[in-house]
Amino acid sequence: MAIEERIEENVPLAGLTTLGVGGSARYFLCARDEDDIPAAFRFAEEKGLDTFVLGGGSNLVVSDAGFGGLVVKIDLRGVRFVEPDENGFVIAEAAAGEDWDEFVAECVRRELAGVECLSGIPGSIGGTPVQNVGAYGQEVSETIVRVRCFDRATGEFVELSNAECGFSYRKSIFNTSEKGRYVVTKVTFRLGAGGEPKVVYRDLKEYFDERSSSLTEVREAVLAIRRRKSMVIDAADPNSRSAGSFFKNPIVAAEILGVIAAAEGSDVPSFPAGEGQVKIPAAWLIERAGFAKGYRFGEAGISANHSLAIVNLGRAKAADIFALMNEVRAAVKVRFGIELVPEPVFLGEKAALPQTATEPVV
Ligand SMILES: Cc1cc2nc3c(=O)[nH]c(=O)nc-3n(C[C@H](O)[C@H](O)[C@H](O)COP(=O)(O)OP(=O)(O)OC[C@H]3O[C@@H](n4cnc5c(N)ncnc54)[C@H](O)[C@@H]3O)c2cc1C
Structure with a gap:
């Protein structure tokens, strides 16, 4: 189906965010395929529209008047784990529209270390490099190897290395120097097979009281601590x-x-x-x-x-x-x-x- 026929009009955005406020998007496309992304931007350019890339809407406040341009919701799917290399590291590739916490749960289930402290953070895989999500002494930049993106400046798909992403506290090139340029379509992580969990943060150390812990226990502890602070999305809370x-x-x-x-x-x-x-x-x-x-x-x-x-x-x-x-x-x-x-x-x-x-x- 041509992209014009798939673009919806006047789509309410509040329900697509965790805060639940704000108006509608004048135009809206759910991108399920990488090729949808350049097509969406061509549509916006032809119509002279501003654009916004939406992930899980968990770091977003939409204004009451809504947005007069095109919102492209990233809904690309697929996760792939590669066998451990000789150094015991597993490469995992996850499409940008996958749910971040489901990915963390799967890594922990496979006993892969590196993202366990980031349990319970809502949003999409593609949203995580944008502000270099972090919690309990761990940041996603510690395990990201590369980020595949659509580059709006050149119209090409590119693979950016960890260094090229320019990560620091809650920052990357995606939300600073190159804001609006790249649309993340896939993130590649390097995870430690059978690795030790990271227990450096005070709340976590106190929770385990110096006792050693498994990746599953750390995930459970992080979720328990986060729930106490209402930092896990829960319709009942x-x-x-x-x-x-x-x-x-x-x-x-x-x-x-x-x-x-x-x-x-x-x-x-x-x-x-x-x-x-x-x-x-x-x-x-x-x-x-x-x-x-x-x-x-x-x-x-x-x-x-x-x-x-x-x-x-x-x-x-x-x-x-x-x-x-x-x-x-x-x-x-x-x-x-x-x-x-x-x-x-x-x-x-x-x-x-x-x-x-x-x-x-x-
Ligand atoms: C209860 C709660 C707890 C949270 N806890 C934490 C925490 O502990 N640590 C932390 O760091 N954050 C936390 N957050 C913030 C949020 O979950 C993260 O920033 C998350 O990574 C945002 O991802 P998202 O897919 O929801 O992005 P969105 O909210 O949809 O978008 C946020 C920004 O990222 C851009 N973006 C999203 N997807 C893409 C993409 N594929 N390509 C290019 N740009 C994109 C958007 O354009 C926008 O600028 C929390 C939020 C909530 C509601």
Whole structure:
């Protein structure tokens, strides 16, 4: 069927996101085949439309006015595991539309190490390299070998090596220098056959109390810890109706810690983040700025189980989410002089979206 005949019109987007807010896409295509992708962009170009690539919608806030362009939902399928090499590593290739957590579960079932701490993160395989997803001391960039993409600049499919993806904390070329250029169609991972799980993060170490653990136990522990924080999508848990962590943990000059500690009269939690820099948990800043867990602001709120998640209490509009976001950012700025940077992507016409800094400014 020609691509024009498969493109739908006025498709509501809220139900395709985990936060569940926002309007419709003027045009919408579900891409099931790599060839659908160039065809979709040709259609958009002919019509002079903006485009947006949608994965699992778990890191996304859609504006109430929706999006006047073409949304291309990536629904490519297929996962393939290759026998271990002489060094005990297994290569796994996963198409971008596959569910990330189902892939993690399969890796753990096959006793392949490298992604176990990333259990329970919602979204698609193709979404993971975009912001280099990370949790409990592990990042997806640790196991990615290469990423296959459609390159909109050249109209060709390309294979980018790990180094070419430019990964760092919640960043890659896909959400910074080359934003909008590449559509991820397949990700190749290198996993340790029979490898040890990574237990470096405090919450996990405490959970196991120095006892050694298997990959399955680590996955179960991560899921249990995440469920307590409503960080696993669960229709029965209203606190999980979110876009995950709403703000990145700010990275600031180490001297700032002392200034904040003196002003607050207490220690400030922090983690090393490269030379002369530290990462401060945004959750701590938000709580100290006066937003307790369970704080309500109209139909939006702070999760009762995690101060870093903004939740849709049921009937929220995108405007409610943005209003609470602005209130939190303003309070943190006034108290600490730190600009919190939102983690989710905002989709909509520019005028309908809040303007936010792209980097923390101290
Ligand atoms: C409850 C909850 C918990 C979460 N926990 C974590 C966590 O622990 N750690 C973490 O890092 N994140 C977390 N997240 C955020 C989110 O799950 C991840 O960022 C996820 O990888 C997003 O993938 P997605 O497919 O849903 O992307 P989407 O939300 O659909 O899109 C996000 C961005 O990626 C782009 N994109 C998506 N697919 C592709 C593709 N195939 N090619 C090119 N660009 C693409 C989109 O254009 C958009 O810019 C959490 C979210 C929720 C709701």
